[in-house]
Amino acid sequence: MHHYDCDLLVVGAGMLGLAHAWAAAKRGLRVKVCERSHTPLGASVRNFGQALVTGQAPGPMLDLARQAHGLWGELGAAAGLALKQQGSLLFARSEAEEALLEAFCAGRARELDYRVELLRGARLNQLYDGRFEHHRAALHGLDDQQLYSREALPQIIAYLARELGVDFHFSTLVRDVETGWAHTTAGRFSARQILVCSGHDYQTLLAEPLAALQPQVCRLQMLRARLKRPLDLQHALLTGLSCVHYGAFADLPESAAIRAQIRREQPALEAHGIHLLISPTPYGELIIGDSHDYGSDASPFNAEAVDRLLLELAEHTLGGELEVLERWQGVYGARGPAPFSVLKVSDGVTAVLMHTGLGMSVGLALGERTVAALLGDGEWPRALAA
Structure with a gap:
């Protein structure tokens, strides 16, 4: 009988890697996680930390986001x-x-039970002492949650290591995986199951099967800023621009008029894929983005014009002047055959990839379902409605 170093070896300590590690460790499996950087530095820490249910397209993504909503509550309390x-x-x-x-x-909200309310008039004007009364209406998504990813991910890692005995190997590159084995810069580990959650790196591991998906990378310009007139924001903020971007809204006939208006009045927004998202940090600052630029690799060059558009939109929405503290580039895997892929590559080797920037919103549920399926305890997650 072969003695394995662990039951499950996870490659990558981003959102998906940690979700799978948590799901497995909760079930009593011995879990190792290898991450090539000293701390997660990819898509999962460069984002808005928004776990959205409201914006999800009806079908598998909405189901996953609803399941993840409860799991965030559970993990949030535990960690x-x-x-x-x-x-x-x-x-x-x-x-x-x-x-x-x-x-x-x-x-749609009634038919599919999205938990939302439309705020207008007095209810809109009461928000934050009238700071948002220059808008026509606000859709309050009651099930949406938000965290500060760059602190939350290390906290989740500390919790998994301390309470659930997950064995983390940072600054450890996994060079190759095969049935039962992971070959790494920290030596060779044997594992009953290997899960590759390596984000938008399509070349280090499993290059051939991943190439078949024709995945791309999306890069986005991001900012952290402070309002000159402080605002103790407790909500994630979006504008109607998101209505042409998110699956819950984008296919409704009414979105055509919004698209036409953007093309007529601000064609640059469409050209750069700009829709405004704002997330509060625990320190009274705001994370602001984002733009969308797709390709096989992320260009390192940020355009000042795009940042200016984002800041103008944010200042208009917030009704105040912003001071920029930090700028960076978000990046995530994009444009595969579906919102995500679960690929059974060979016996005991599975890859899980997001092809959209919704890993925070659905990742925990994806981890639960994939690990359950690995243990013969449920259906494999499918990104497209059967």
Whole structure:
């Protein structure tokens, strides 16, 4: 009988890697995680930390986000995360955006039980002492949560190591995986099952099967800023621009008018894939983005014009002047055959990839379902409705 170093070896300590490690360790499996950097530095710490249910397309993504919502509550309590649970506010800035939100609330939200409310008039004006009364309406997504990823991920790692005995190997590159074995810069580990959650690195491991998916990388320009007139923001913020971007809204007939308006009035927003997201940090600052630029590799060059557009949008939405503290580039895997892929590569080797920037929103549920399927305890997750 072969003695394995662990039951499950996870490659990558980003959101998906940690989700799978947690799901397995909770079930009593011996888990090792290898991460090539000294701490997670990829998509999962460069993001807004928004775990959104409201924006998810009906079908598998909405189901996963709803399951992940409860799992965030569980993990947040266990690991001591500063999880904001006030929900999100999506502001309608124009008649077209307001009409879409009305249609969503009257139709899809009712049919599929999205937990939302439309705030107008006095209820809109009461938000944050009238700071947002220059908008026409706000969709309050009650199930949306938000955390500060760059602190939350290390906290999750500390919790998994301390309480659940997960064995982390940082600054350890996994060079190759095969049935039963992972070959790393820290030696060779034997594992009953190997899960590759290596983000948008499509070349180090499993290059051939990943190439078949034709995945791309999306890069986005991000900022951390402080309002000159402070605002103790407790919600994730979006605007009607997100209505043409998120699956819950983008296919509704009312989105055509918003697209037409953007093309007519601010074509640069469409050209750069800009829709405004704002997340509070625990320190009273705001994370602001984002733009979308797709390709086989992420260009290292940021365009100042894009940052300027983002800041103008943010200042208009927040009704105040911003001071920029930090700029960086977000990056995530994009444009594969579906929102995510679960690839059974060979006996005991599975790859899990996101092809969209929704890993925070669905990752914990994906981890639960993939680990359950590995143990013969459930269906394999599918990204497309059967």
